[in-house]
Amino acid sequence: MRLESQATDMLHYRDSGDGGLLVELGDRIDWTLNTRTRRLALLLEREALPGVVEIVPAYCSFLILFEPATLNTERLKAQIEELFQEIEDSDDEEPGASGRSVEIPVCYGGDYGPDLASVAQNNGLSPEEVVRIHSSGIYPVYMLGFAPGFPYLGGLDESIATPRLDTPRSHVPAGSVGIAGAQTGIYPLASPGGWRLIGRTPLTLFDPEAEDPVPYYRPGDSLRFVAVSEEEYNRILREACHG
Amino acid sequence: MDSTFLVLEPGSFTTVQDAGRRGYQKLGVPVSGAADEYAFRVANLLAGNHSNAAVLEMTVVGCTLAALKPTWVGVTGAEAEIKKNGSKMAGWSGFALEPGDVLRMDKVRQGCRLYLGVSGGIDVPEVMASRSTNAQAGFGGYRGRALRKGDFLSVVEPSRDARVRSEIPRKFVPDLSEKMVLRCLPGPQADFFRSRGEELFASEYRVTTQADKRGIRLEGPALQHASDSPGGVLSEPSLPGNIQVPGDGSPIVLLREQTVGGYAKVATVISSDLWRLGQAAPGDRIRFQPVDRETAVSLRREMHQRLKELENILHGQSQGSFLDMEGNTV
Numbered sequence: 001m002r003l004e005s006q007a008t009d010m011l012h013y014r015d016s017g018d019g020g021l022l023v024e025l026g027d028r029i030d031w032t033l034n035t036r037t038r039r040l041a042l043l044l045e046r047e048a049l050p051g052v053v054e055i056v057p058a059y060c061s062f063l064i065l066f067e068p069a070t071l072n073t074e075r076l077k078a079q080i081e082e083l084f085q086e087i088e089d090s091d092d093e094e095p096g097a098s099g100r101s102v103e104i105p106v107c108y109g110g111d112y113g114p115d116l117a118s119v120a121q122n123n124g125l126s127p128e129e130v131v132r133i134h135s136s137g138i139y140p141v142y143m144l145g146f147a148p149g150f151p152y153l154g155g156l157d158e159s160i161a162t163p164r165l166d167t168p169r170s171h172v173p174a175g176s177v178g179i180a181g182a183q184t185g186i187y188p189l190a191s192p193g194g195w196r197l198i199g200r201t202p203l204t205l206f207d208p209e210a211e212d213p214v215p216y217y218r219p220g221d222s223l224r225f226v227a228v229s230e231e232e233y234n235r236i237l238r239e240a241c242h243g
Numbered sequence: 244m245d246s247t248f249l250v251l252e253p254g255s256f257t258t259v260q261d262a263g264r265r266g267y268q269k270l271g272v273p274v275s276g277a278a279d280e281y282a283f284r285v286a287n288l289l290a291g292n293h294s295n296a297a298v299l300e301m302t303v304v305g306c307t308l309a310a311l312k313p314t315w316v317g318v319t320g321a322e323a324e325i326k327k328n329g330s331k332m333a334g335w336s337g338f339a340l341e342p343g344d345v346l347r348m349d350k351v352r353q354g355c356r357l358y359l360g361v362s363g364g365i366d367v368p369e370v371m372a373s374r375s376t377n378a379q380a381g382f383g384g385y386r387g388r389a390l391r392k393g394d395f396l397s398v399v400e401p402s403r404d405a406r407v408r409s410e411i412p413r414k415f416v417p418d419l420s421e422k423m424v425l426r427c428l429p430g431p432q433a434d435f436f437r438s439r440g441e442e443l444f445a446s447e448y449r450v451t452t453q454a455d456k457r458g459i460r461l462e463g464p465a466l467q468h469a470s471d472s473p474g475g476v477l478s479e480p481s482l483p484g485n486i487q488v489p490g491d492g493s494p495i496v497l498l499r500e501q502t503v504g505g506y507a508k509v510a511t512v513i514s515s516d517l518w519r520l521g522q523a524a525p526g527d528r529i530r531f532q533p534v535d536r537e538t539a540v541s542l543r544r545e546m547h548q549r550l551k552e553l554e555n556i557l558h559g560q561s562q563g564s565f566l567d568m569e570g571n572t573v
Contacts, residue, residue: 014431014432015428015429015431015511015536016430016482016485016508016511017482017484017485017511017512017514018513018536018539018540018543019482020482020511022479027476028477029477054265054266054269055269056268056480056502056503057269057480058477058478058479059477059478059479061477061480062480063479063480063481063482065268065482068539068540068543069543069547143503144270144271145268145271145478145480145502145503146271146478146502146503147271147380148270148271148377148380149270149271152478189380189381206380208272208370208380208387209382213267213270213371214270219269
């Protein structure tokens with residue numbers, strides 16, 4: 001069948017041990033590709049096939065973790081191709097249409113963003129211009145990984161791209177917003193790190209005890225950083241403590 | 244006070260672990276869980292538990308506990324001196340503890356991690372459907388951290404009498420003095436490497452001190468990327484056993500606290516050999532051996548059968564299975 005061969009052409013499988021199958025839909029960072037990847041992973045997850053333990057989506061691939069003694073990978077692949085065809089045939093393909101737009105309050109500069117000045121200097125801008133550019137961007141969330149709740153974001157304006165620090169800090173506070181090369185990101189947890197820190201959000205981005213441990217965003221959403229004053233930052237923090 | 248244990252000495256790194264945290268890697272939360280899955284399951288069988296009860300995992304130096312209540316424990320894993328009130332106890336055995344008894348597990352002589360299963364299982368709150376500690380991120384297990392002197396541990400009320408047979412046949416005890424040979428399937432990016440990473444299988448590698456539950460960095464002949472290789476990949480999900488190779492050519496075997504990575508993976512240790520990596524200590528030598536998928540799957544089935552057989556020996560066949568291997572493990 002023509003349609004089936006189309007799926008076979010567009011999907012690439014790589015074995016990851018006897019208990020893992022990587023399914024690749026492409027090899028680049030692309031929102032449409034990412035949307036399709038997430039959709040296929042979600043449809044497959046809903047099938048709840050016996051032996052499938054977990055499905056982990058990334059930029060344009062997803063990993064299926066399974067029990068090798070139970071699951072037949074050939075049948076699995078046939079199922080994936082069928083679902084892929086469903087996605088290809090459906091028309092509601094508006095990229096990211098289902099994603100939410102999420103506002104992340106950020107207090108820029110000062111103790112919250114000790115590298116704001118160096119990012120400005122690196123790009124021949126004033127700190128205020130860096131804040132304006134960073135807080136006017138829209139940052140799609142492609143995937144979560146590396147650390148709990150850590151979002152892989154696209155969309156950084158290249159006029160504020162800045163190389164990592166030569167020497168990483170041993171302690172970066174939770175909520176720190178940084179720039180590393182052409183990427184921007186947030187640290188959901190305190191950790192060591194080499195990103196240039198330009199600000200900090202008072203939101204708790206990862207809360208292991210909560211019903212939803214990553215409450216503010218998911219892959220498919222878009223983030224906007226909203227500049228807030230130190231007073232506003234502290235008010236949000238206090239509310240989170242009492243709420 | 245309804246605690247069963249008081250921690251007298253915490254050891255070098257003792258955490259609460261179960262089979263791991265499933266279903267949260269899409270949020271960047273790694274699986275965690277016992278690094279030596281076989282020793283973990285046998286510790287639970289010896290303690291009379293279902294296979295996913297929480298245990299103590301001790302790394303390199305074991306802990307010393309005072310029993311505050313009568314209980315029954317099973318000790319497995321690395322080779323180390325185990326003493327109850329100063330008298331030696333056999334490894335890979337189960338035994339009773341009475342209030343006031345002191346159980347001391349010493350520095351390991353062979354291997355890396357000791358497991359203490361307790362009748363009923365260690366009682367800590369489930370966080371994201373697991374009792375495993377993620378010490379790096381600071382949640383799960385006992386207050387999200389390794390045990391400290393003076394901590395009190397509670398156990399879950401056991402659903403049945405734990406006093407099973409206290410010893411297991413010798414064939415179920417792995418010989419950790421044997422040379423470590425890890426069987427592998429070709430990695431997702433084997434084609435990125437010169438002659439598909441053949442060098443990995445031709446040489447011996449040594450475990451460095453850069454080894455934790457994220458992964459184990461190895462020392463040995465550098466693996467060469469193929470001349471037309473892009474080197475890395477776009478960040479993609481990884482799993483325990485993936486052997487990734489950064490630019491310097493030194494392989495890193497990933498374990499249970501990593502979810503994504505961008506380095507090319509030359510090979511993957513098969514699931515039934517993963518337990519052995521949980522016992523890999525700095526300085527240990529490793530050889531890798533290629534196998535095919537059919538072999539890997541049949542070895543996986545053998546591992547299930549071996550545990551099933553042991554369960555029957557310890558608990559008798561009539562009681563129904565406490566092992567749920569399907570869907571619980573990778």
